Amino acid sequence: MTSTSGTGTASGTGTTSASGTGTGTGTTSAAERSGGGTDTPARLLQLLSLLQTPREWPGGELSERLGVSRRTVRRDIDRLRDLGYPVQASQGATGGYRLVAGKAMPPLVLDDEEAVAIAVGLRAGAGHAVEGVEEASVRALAKLEQVLPSRLRHRVQTLQIATTPLTSGDGASIAPETLTVMASAAAGQERLRFAYRSGDGTESRxxxxxxxxxxxxxxxxxxxxDIDRDDWRTFRVDRVSSPFATGARFVPRELPTGDAAEYIRRSMWREQPSYEIDVTFSASAEAVARVFPSALGTPEPLTATTCRLRATVTDAVDWLAVRLAMTGCDFVAHGPPELVTSLRELGARLTRGASAD
Structure with missing residues (x-):
């Protein structure tokens, strides 16, 4: 059983109480009174795992599952409430306990299969820049893999290697390990060393x-x-290799722009030529926004069924032409001329491909 609270893992499938406990009564067994019949922390984890299943658990059933008395179950429920878990109790002959939504997200307890499933999903998504999820998914993956037992970590890696995605993102694939090492170093304020290949192929450490x-x-x-260059830098992660946290802590410096996304935006504008795009779509602004990257601008509605996009971009014209074709709706590109030319060439190429025998 794996806990995402960052405290580690609880091995095994649970705890076994001494025989002869009165599981169906409100009394406490001698073993429980002496404190030697059960392992309270492990039992609480097992109880929490049961309650996180979306159903109501009768007290008698929990008592039998845990091998303790109903009175001990009630005490354990109170302990979970003290820890911030919102456990709701219902009265009556069929009453029981249920974990409900609270004001804050409590730590989750996952069994082996659940932990592997979540880790595989996060690793698959972390390999590409998934818009909207961004760094949060990588931080979650770093936290989960930190507490995964080696046997489960091996299963996750095996599944990742044996799985081929049907589709991939527009950008270069990134090894999930690279992202998690970087995310952990940033969160822990540890200096990070890595090999880097610049745009012209120059290798450096x-x-x-x-x-x-x-x-x-x-x-x-x-x-x-960058310590050696004594200045702030941006690094494309797909050009990074062999990253590792040195263990040396640092006091965070103040970023000139205050916001990392803004710093990236300004860096890209300084390093790449920009141009103005102007495109009219035969679809609503909401429909276009769902299929067109927000980093390329926000469409403005003209009517209920048309919209227009004017934005300054630095992306390659050929890539932008492909992205426009992938929106699935009719559009007219008013500029720049390079984009119009690229769209004509792309259209002619697709037409030739469709008419080939």
Whole structure:
């Protein structure tokens, strides 16, 4: 059983009480009174795991599952409430206990299969820059893998290797291990060392103070303070290899822009030529916004069934032409001329491909 509270794992399938306990009564057994018949922390984890199943548990059934008296079950329920778990009790002959939604997200207790399923899903999503999920998914993956037993970590890695996704994102694939190492170093304020390949192919070793991971919808970027260059830098994560946290702590510096996403945006504008796009869509602004990357701008409604997008972008014109074609709706590109030319060439290429024998 795995707990996501960061306290580690509880091995085995539960605890076994001494025989002869009065599970069907309100009395407490001699073993329970002496404190030697049960392991309270492990029993609480097992009780929490049962309550996190979406159903109501009668007190008698919980008593039998845990091998303790109903009085001990009630005490354990009170302990969980003291820890912040909102356990609701219902009265009557068929009454029982149910875990309900509270004001805050309490730690979850997962069995082996649940932990593996969540880790595999997070690793699959972390390999690409998933818009809207961004760094939160990577932080969750780092926390989960930190407490996974080695046997479960091996199962996750095996499933990841043996699984081929049907589709992939627009950007380069990223090893989940790379993202989790970076996220953990940033969260723990540890200096991070890695090998880096620049856009012109130059290889270098970097020692940094990682600040934040940022997703642009296509790629992951790391905003960090470069120790050797004594300045802030942005690094494309798909060009990073062999990252590891050195264990050396640092006091966080103040980022010039205050916001990592804004710093990435300004860095991209400085390093790449930008141009203005102007496109009219034969679809509502809401429909276009659902299928078009928000990093490329926000469409403005013209009518209930048309909208227009004007934005400054730095992405490659050919890639933008493909993204427009993937929206699934009619559109007219008013500019720039390079985009119009690229769309004509793309259309002609697709037409030739469709008419080939």
């Amino acid at each position: 970097r020692l940094t103070e990682p600040h934040r991971l940022v997703s642009t919808g296509r790629r992951w970027y790391l905003v960090a303070y």
